[in-house]
Amino acid sequence: MATQNPSIKLDPKYDHYDFPTTAPHKQSGHPGHTTPEQDAQVFQLRTKLEQAGYTERLDTLTLLRFLRARKFDVALSEKMFVDCEKWRKEFNLDDLTRNFDYKEKAQIKYILLPSPLSQSDEPKDGRPVYIEQLGNIDLAAMYKITTSERMLQNLAVEYEKLADPRLPACSRKSGQLLETCCTIMDLKGVGLGKVSSVYSYVKQASAMSQNYYPERLGRLYLINAPWGFSTVFSVVKGWLDPITVEKIHVLGGGYQKELLGQVPAENLPKIFGGTCNCAGGCALSDEGPWTDPKWAKPAKWQEAAKETVIDNQNTNPGTIPDAGDKAPAQKPVAVETGDEINAAPALQ
Structure with a gap:
């Protein structure tokens, strides 16, 4: 059950938190310490992104982070969010998070x-x-x-x-x-x-x-x-x-x-x-x-991976086009590309 935030109206469609949602320090624009105008800007940003076709990462805490990063300018926050989603797609980040194996x-x-x-x-x-x-x-x-x-x-x-x-x-x-x-x-x-x-x-x-x-x-x-x-x-x-x-x-x-x-x-x-x-x-x-089992819970990306698993055990072969009897099962292969460092984690 979501922990209630005393100052932010959580959106039942996107805000499914199972951890506290109030920031420990009273800082403007942070969860639990927002103004009615800032709450309205969260709604405006979410509405714009929905109209643009986005359905993921529209929860209140995420949108507040993008708004704070752009001084609560909704247009600039929207651009930042859209650019981030484009990068995530190009980087194939959702799949990487579930499957990346950094053996070295x-x-x-x-x-x-x-x-x-x-x-x-x-x-x-x-x-x-x-x-x-x-x-x-x-x-x-x-x-x-x-x-x-x-x-x-x-x-x-x-x-x-x-x-x-x-x-x-x-x-x-x-x-x-x-x-x-x-x-x-x-x-x-x-x-x-x-x-x-x-x-x-x-x-x-x-x-x-x-x-x-x-x-x-x-x-x-x-x-x-x-x-x-x-x-x-x-x-x-x-x-x-x-x-x-x-x-x-x-x-x-x-x-x-x-x-x-x-x-x-x-x-x-x-x-x-x-x-x-x-x-x-x-x-x-x-x-x-x-x-620690006392505090740990499966990540949302782990749960999403489970939901997308398809059981083909009982699939009728006749319903699969061009699937010849001798076609071998294929496993996904990680592809390595690039030689130049372009980015890395850290400062913000």
């Missing part, structure tokens, strides 16, 4: 850690924690075991899993709506020789995040920032939303106190000053409320 992940972790290093069970505000070690980037070595296309696919799938089932499970456990994650980017080892590749990566990361996953960043810590990084960051800030910039904290080597103020020591890897030491390594750990 265990090898890549020693070179690049774009996936969750420690999806924290219980940060002090309840959000998942996502960690990247940018100093480990070695593009030449990385391309020996994977392709940029598969990296992008993996990153998009991780975003989808953040949205569902990870954040809903965290919301159930904390008793309040959680829509964002805490990101830690470790810049240790980012020397002059790596500046260009890291700069390119961060810029591409922001593109995917800001364009297609708005309002998913809660806090971003840039730790072990090298001398002169503030100059580079001043350029980075130029293509980030001012609201996003306010969430970013640039720290040098003395970052432990601030990080431990956000993440409990038992959930922060030892290499960052915590006490977490996952079996097999934190880089491959997926511990969190989303793996």
Whole structure:
């Protein structure tokens, strides 16, 4: 049963939440803290999208994220949503989320850690924690075991899993709506020789995040920032939303106190000053409320996959055109394409 939101009129057609729907902090435009005008803008945006033929992802929480990302300008929010849906279709994202198998992940972790290093069970505000070690980037070595296309696919799938089932499970456990994650980017080892590749990566990361996953960043810590990084960051800030910039904290080597103020020591890897030491390594750990039966529930994309399964056991062969007796059963094949990095997850 959906948790009732005291300030937002939930739409019975689209809003089928089984987790809290009120944001923990009183911020304008956030669930539970909207004005009548903002509620009307949600209705306007949904109506426009329905008229354009869209039927998925029209729930109130999703539309509010797109509206906040565009300062509640309905026309701009509509364009952002439509562009996102076009990208999802071109990227074949729904199918990827259900079927993608990133077999090379265990090898890549020693070179690049774009996936969750420690999806924290219980940060002090309840959000998942996502960690990247940018100093480990070695593009030449990385391309020996994977392709940029598969990296992008993996990153998009991780975003989808953040949205569902990870954040809903965290919301159930904390008793309040959680829509964002805490990101830690470790810049240790980012020397002059790596500046260009890291700069390119961060810029591409922001593109995917800001364009297609708005309002998913809660806090971003840039730790072990090298001398002169503030100059580079001043350029980075130029293509980030001012609201996003306010969430970013640039720290040098003395970052432990601030990080431990956000993440409990038992959930922060030892290499960052915590006490977490996952079996097999934190880089491959997926511990969190989303793996705890008390809080975890199947993601909507998992349920959708079950609903579309077709049982052909009793199909009359005569009703299948051109299905010769010797035609072998075909299995879907994953296709790998592309050689250039165009985007990655992270900053918004």
